[in-house]
Amino acid sequence: MKQSLLEIKHLNKAYGENIILKSFNLKVEKGDVVVVIGPSGCGKSTLLRCINALEDIQGGEILIGGEPISRNAKNISTMRQKVGMVFQSYDLFPHKTILDNVLLAPIKVQKRKRNEVEKEALELLGKVGLADRKNDYPRQLSGGQKQRVAIVRALIMHPDILLLDEITAALDPEMVREVLEVVISLAKSGSTMMIVTHEMAFAKAIATRVLFLENGEIVEESKEPKAFFESPQTERAKKFLKSFEY
Amino acid sequence: MDWNVIISYLPRYKDALLLTLRIGWQGVLFALITGILCALVIYLKIPVLRQIIGIYIEVFRNTPLLVQLFFIYFALPKIGLQLSPEACGVLGLSLLGGAYMAETIRSGLENIAVIQSESAESLGMSKSQTFRYVIFPQALSSSVPGIMANVIFLLKETSVFSTISLMDLMFTAKDLIGMYAKTIECLTMLVVFYLIMILPVSILGNILERRLRFAEFGS
Ligand SMILES: Nc1ncnc2c1ncn2[C@@H]1O[C@H](COP(=O)(O)OP(=O)(O)OP(=O)(O)O)[C@@H](O)[C@H]1O
Ligand SMILES: [Mg+2]
Numbered sequence: 001m002k003q004s005l006l007e008i009k010h011l012n013k014a015y016g017e018n019i020i021l022k023s024f025n026l027k028v029e030k031g032d033v034v035v036v037i038g039p040s041g042c043g044k045s046t047l048l049r050c051i052n053a054l055e056d057i058q059g060g061e062i063l064i065g066g067e068p069i070s071r072n073a074k075n076i077s078t079m080r081q082k083v084g085m086v087f088q089s090y091d092l093f094p095h096k097t098i099l100d101n102v103l104l105a106p107i108k109v110q111k112r113k114r115n116e117v118e119k120e121a122l123e124l125l126g127k128v129g130l131a132d133r134k135n136d137y138p139r140q141l142s143g144g145q146k147q148r149v150a151i152v153r154a155l156i157m158h159p160d161i162l163l164l165d166e167i168t169a170a171l172d173p174e175m176v177r178e179v180l181e182v183v184i185s186l187a188k189s190g191s192t193m194m195i196v197t198h199e200m201a202f203a204k205a206i207a208t209r210v211l212f213l214e215n216g217e218i219v220e221e222s223k224e225p226k227a228f229f230e231s232p233q234t235e236r237a238k239k240f241l242k243s244f245e246y
Numbered sequence: 247m248d249w250n251v252i253i254s255y256l257p258r259y260k261d262a263l264l265l266t267l268r269i270g271w272q273g274v275l276f277a278l279i280t281g282i283l284c285a286l287v288i289y290l291k292i293p294v295l296r297q298i299i300g301i302y303i304e305v306f307r308n309t310p311l312l313v314q315l316f317f318i319y320f321a322l323p324k325i326g327l328q329l330s331p332e333a334c335g336v337l338g339l340s341l342l343g344g345a346y347m348a349e350t351i352r353s354g355l356e357n358i359a360v361i362q363s364e365s366a367e368s369l370g371m372s373k374s375q376t377f378r379y380v381i382f383p384q385a386l387s388s389s390v391p392g393i394m395a396n397v398i399f400l401l402k403e404t405s406v407f408s409t410i411s412l413m414d415l416m417f418t419a420k421d422l423i424g425m426y427a428k429t430i431e432c433l434t435m436l437v438v439f440y441l442i443m444i445l446p447v448s449i450l451g452n453i454l455e456r457r458l459r460f461a462e463f464g465s
Binding site: 052054077078080081083084085087089091093094095104105108109110150153154157 | 361362364365366367368369370371372375379380383384387
């Protein structure tokens with residue numbers, strides 16, 4: 001049988017008494033663009049954080065390319081390199097220039113040669129339109145620009161899958177587009193992604209699969225995103241999508 | 247104001263300044279090292295050591311330097327540890343300063359947002375790489391204003407060194423007043439020499455702070 005890129009088996013996640021994910025299952029194949037939507041607090045961020053082993057889990061397994069990823073395992077660094085993550089809050093390293101933000105992990109973690117990574121970094125920064133800002137510090141950039149750098153910083157590690165958690169939620173509306181366009185071009189080039197977003201038009205445009213979550217459970221799943229957004233099958237998804245209309 | 251008096255006292259004040267500076271910079275250096283090590287222990291939550299350091303910090307932050315110096319100078323010899331007055335000065339300053347620096351750097355470390363270590367770790371960095379390349383440099387630079395304030399505080403505290411017969415600025419002024427009663431001249435020179443010592447540190451602190459604010463802390 002073919003090995004899934006990401007496989008989540010019976011994942012249990014709770015914060016103390018508060019159960020967030022209960023026996024959660026999911027398979028993601030190479031090239032999938034999985035959009036995860038659902039009401040606030042339903043566990044979307046928690047799910048992504050578990051996949052990147054930023055959270056302790058209470059049960060189940062998360063496999064990347066068939067290998068388990070776990071917070072306390074010895075191979076955690078290797079496993080995390082397979083999973084890129086961009087968060088909602090701009091999380092660039094404020095004491096490093098844009099270029100050094102991008103170079104830090106490939107040089108220190110992957111032990112790549114500086115001039116080789118630098119070439120790639122500049123290429124990637126060029127693709128998101130920021131090569132000329134390489135010597136600036138994060139504070140000199142707009143929110144949208146910072147998020148584009150954060151994407152580059154994740155991409156340069158050549159992850160198998162990229163996790164994006166509401167990466168435009170903290171941005172001014174006019175900056176949302178420039179970031180989402182980068183994500184769309186990644187999808188076109190075949191990147192595997194899991195995207196949490198509240199931008200429904202974007203979700204519809206980019207998804208190859210949609211997961212609608214409520215209380216940590218998949219309420220509706222669709223491999224036909226266009227159809228899902230036009231006429232969801234469940235009442236709860238219908239109600240949720242309605243809340244985005246005016 | 248008798249200028250001839252002032253000129254004739256200058257060499258003694260200069261010597262006192264040099265002595266104070268010599269003890270001062272060593273004290274500041276060791277205080278910084280002590281402070282960083284203690285802050286690390288607390289930040290990394292190393293058991294036992296952390297409690298001991300907690301007690302050290304409280305004791306030294308909440309007692310006067312004068313008392314600490316007396317302990318080092320008069321009490322330690324009773325248990326067989328005799329240090330020169332100068333070494334006592336350095337040790338006292340280091341211990342007092344270490345406690346203050348530890349607090350400053352600890353709060354710098356704790357103020358770095360969790361998302362910083364999470365994003366470093368999500369890039370595959372180990373805990374120690376995250377600390378070394380992401381957390382510590384940020385904590386240190388955000389602590390610079392506090393560190394500089396501590397340095398100034400420590401340099402001012404050197405004025406109690408006279409009590410363990412170190413010929414620092416304060417000692418020199420008191421000594422000269424005692425001998426020649428040129429009170430106004432002596433005290434004015436005392437103020438001026440403290441300023442000569444401390445003002446540059448103050449100015450350096452302001453410059454550093456402005457530099458760091460530029461490179462630092464986006465969003
Ligand atoms: N560190 C934490 N400690 C305790 N509870 C938490 C923690 N993080 C999240 N939770 C709880 O877990 C639940 C799911 O949170 P999560 O952040 O995954 O939701 P979300 O779907 O991402 O919501 P949003 O759309 O608002 O980002 C919420 O009820 C939240 O209060
Ligand atoms: Mg969230």
